[in-house]
Amino acid sequence: xxxSQNIEWHLKxxxxxxxxxxxxxxxxxxxIKQVELDAINGADRIICVxxxxxFWIKEQTQTQVILAPNGVSPWSSTDNGSKEAxxxxxxxxxxxxxxxxxxxxxxxxxxxxxxxxxxxxxxEKLIIAxxxxxxxxxxxxxxxxxxxxxxxxxxxxxxxPCLNGLIDSAHCIVLPLTQGGGTNLKTAEAxxxxxxxxxxxxAMRGFEKFIGSxxxxxxxxxxxxxxxxxxxxxxxxxxxxxxxxxxxxxxxWSSCLKPLEELINEMVTEISA
Amino acid sequence: xxxxxxxxxxxxxxxVNWRRPPVGIVRVERSLCFExxxxxxxxxxxxxWRDGHFVEFCPTVEVASENKNxxxxxxxxxxxxxxxxxxxxxLPRRKALVAIAQGFLSLxxxxxxxxxxxxxxxxxxxxxxxxxxxxxxxxxxxxxxNTSEKLVQVDSQVIDSNKASEIFSPKDVxxxxxxxxxxxxxxEFYWLRKKxxxxxxxxxxxxxxxxxxxxxxxxxxxxxxSYFLEVADGSDVVLCISKQSENDLNQLLELTGGxxxxxxxxxxxxxxxxxxxxxxxxxxKLACSKEFILFVSTIERRKNHEVLYRAYxxxxxxxxxxxxxxxxxxxxxxxxxxxxxxxxxxDPLVRDMIISLSHVNDSExxxxxxxxxxxxxxxxxxGWGLPVGEALALGKAxxxxxxxxxxxxxxxxxxxxDPWKPQDWADEILRMSTDENWxxxxxxxxxxxxxxxxxxxxxxxxxxxxxxxx
Numbered sequence: 001x002x003x004s005q006n007i008e009w010h011l012k013x014x015x016x017x018x019x020x021x022x023x024x025x026x027x028x029x030x031x032i033k034q035v036e037l038d039a040i041n042g043a044d045r046i047i048c049v050x051x052x053x054x055f056w057i058k059e060q061t062q063t064q065v066i067l068a069p070n071g072v073s074p075w076s077s078t079d080n081g082s083k084e085a086x087x088x089x090x091x092x093x094x095x096x097x098x099x100x101x102x103x104x105x106x107x108x109x110x111x112x113x114x115x116x117x118x119x120x121x122x123x124e125k126l127i128i129a130x131x132x133x134x135x136x137x138x139x140x141x142x143x144x145x146x147x148x149x150x151x152x153x154x155x156x157x158x159x160x161p162c163l164n165g166l167i168d169s170a171h172c173i174v175l176p177l178t179q180g181g182g183t184n185l186k187t188a189e190a191x192x193x194x195x196x197x198x199x200x201x202x203a204m205r206g207f208e209k210f211i212g213s214x215x216x217x218x219x220x221x222x223x224x225x226x227x228x229x230x231x232x233x234x235x236x237x238x239x240x241x242x243x244x245x246x247x248x249x250x251x252x253w254s255s256c257l258k259p260l261e262e263l264i265n266e267m268v269t270e271i272s273a
Numbered sequence: 274x275x276x277x278x279x280x281x282x283x284x285x286x287x288x289v290n291w292r293r294p295p296v297g298i299v300r301v302e303r304s305l306c307f308e309x310x311x312x313x314x315x316x317x318x319x320x321x322w323r324d325g326h327f328v329e330f331c332p333t334v335e336v337a338s339e340n341k342n343x344x345x346x347x348x349x350x351x352x353x354x355x356x357x358x359x360x361x362x363x364l365p366r367r368k369a370l371v372a373i374a375q376g377f378l379s380l381x382x383x384x385x386x387x388x389x390x391x392x393x394x395x396x397x398x399x400x401x402x403x404x405x406x407x408x409x410x411x412x413x414x415x416x417x418x419n420t421s422e423k424l425v426q427v428d429s430q431v432i433d434s435n436k437a438s439e440i441f442s443p444k445d446v447x448x449x450x451x452x453x454x455x456x457x458x459x460x461e462f463y464w465l466r467k468k469x470x471x472x473x474x475x476x477x478x479x480x481x482x483x484x485x486x487x488x489x490x491x492x493x494x495x496x497x498x499s500y501f502l503e504v505a506d507g508s509d510v511v512l513c514i515s516k517q518s519e520n521d522l523n524q525l526l527e528l529t530g531g532x533x534x535x536x537x538x539x540x541x542x543x544x545x546x547x548x549x550x551x552x553x554x555x556x557x558k559l560a561c562s563k564e565f566i567l568f569v570s571t572i573e574r575r576k577n578h579e580v581l582y583r584a585y586x587x588x589x590x591x592x593x594x595x596x597x598x599x600x601x602x603x604x605x606x607x608x609x610x611x612x613x614x615x616x617x618x619x620d621p622l623v624r625d626m627i628i629s630l631s632h633v634n635d636s637e638x639x640x641x642x643x644x645x646x647x648x649x650x651x652x653x654x655x656g657w658g659l660p661v662g663e664a665l666a667l668g669k670a671x672x673x674x675x676x677x678x679x680x681x682x683x684x685x686x687x688x689x690x691d692p693w694k695p696q697d698w699a700d701e702i703l704r705m706s707t708d709e710n711w712x713x714x715x716x717x718x719x720x721x722x723x724x725x726x727x728x729x730x731x732x733x734x735x736x737x738x739x740x741x742x743x
Contacts, residue, residue: 118531146498226530
């Protein structure tokens, strides 16, 4: 059974192209693509995490492909976690960006927040949690976009209770991804949190059914993204109805992995027979 | 019970600290202050930013001219401060700490810089929190007071208060139209609005540092972008001196996600001050003794004196020197024009044709306008273009650049020329200089159609805007 979190050759091509010359990037991309195709063609069953990925894989093979998106486990914040979070946020009203230092997370951030950052009021901040923070802090672009460095607070990598506290007290969660495949776990996390979300369409991959739902703002270019962030920060705290909360339960692992469970049962039955 | 009438406060920090004859923004601040005082009477007060908070400012010497009011005070304080000047420009404490951190980071070996950068990021919120603590603020206030002790002692007109909000009451209006970006007080606007319910009226003159940083000293685009973003969040209304400035501001706010605050375009007064008791210098008399074309502006790259020099060079080369009037530049020398001024000085073709005058008083300026054959204004970009309005107010023909806000000032009463085309300037200057009928035609159009914009009208426009705020 082959499970892919991404269409790797596609993503790696974008990353390599930003570091090395196009011919070399193309050469390595082809090698990655071949590895991926070998895995696809050698598999008995294939699991994908997004419809986009599934679409491409289905074009390459006759093997059964199922969709089992990434999800999250339900959480609740603890007093200690909230206290730790408050040390970082200094009681500011804030938008939160949780991300690793994976290059697309950094390039998306600067694509969306470059050329001046005016989305936040003087008493608002943009907190960056995760290793992305250090990469962003060390990048000259953060100083070249007026007001961005002033608005950003880097928490770095934090423990889970603190992260839960940060999410719990955030007014809005931003998902400024402009490349990459698969589904973004952070999108699932943001949806489950019930906070305002400002995301690119790419960040919503795998969770398309939430586009247009209350509290989810989609923006695909820098101007729109900054404007939507300001609008989200100006909105009152998002209070989801029970019905809306229920709909968001599909981002939990229990729901996401259901197709996989069915597939495994089916395979076990096949083997037993 | 009758409700307390809101006070209209005018922030006159720029004027009070100004040490030279008023130009540009200083003139705007003083003129508006004078007019608004007449309009609002007892409900109008002045304030200045001192030692980290706003204090009431009561000028002692009441004189007829709005400008002298400030100049008198400025002279008083200047004599008090006659001591060794600061070796460097003094910074607000936050900016000073940033400068120290910047220096620390820059002087580190390259290998250590990412770690130091990381450390500084971690320290920033801690330092920020510490700075906001009252005991730290008071520490800074005490140390600052030591340096300005003499000034405070003698300056008894200043009514002190401990906190920025204490002189203001909710619903009061604070109008700030000075060189606000040079001070730290604009960062208080947001808090005054949010915490104390004070209405803030700020001003956008132009976005030249953001849009054309190449014409400014250093790269100030980032600093001014931050300034405008802060002001947009902190203002109930931003006054704009032209539709062009209003559009530029809105465009910047749109691009950066800034607050879309209310804007109001108000007309700057362009009545050239009459001052009959100021002496006319020999230099000005000499300039006025022969025919000349006038260009009133600081000499800096954006103002495009270069295109006039090139036009004159072309005309002289074509053998027109004998029919050309002199070209008079009135204004102080700014940044980035050394080479141009050297060219003008050394070029054998134009050497005697271009005269530069600076530190011209109001009487001299008026005389120069009146005696000029016509006026030129080839600027590459403007937020308004006061000299064009002043020339028109005195019935002069004007050849003008068609960029920025200039068409708003000149309408169809001036002749427009592309500021990047020296030959076109040469052609139009030659025609306006040598074809008297042509020049008279333009003058007649101006005299019949131009309505002088007064500072009273400017103040009334602001009054109307303030009325709509409540």
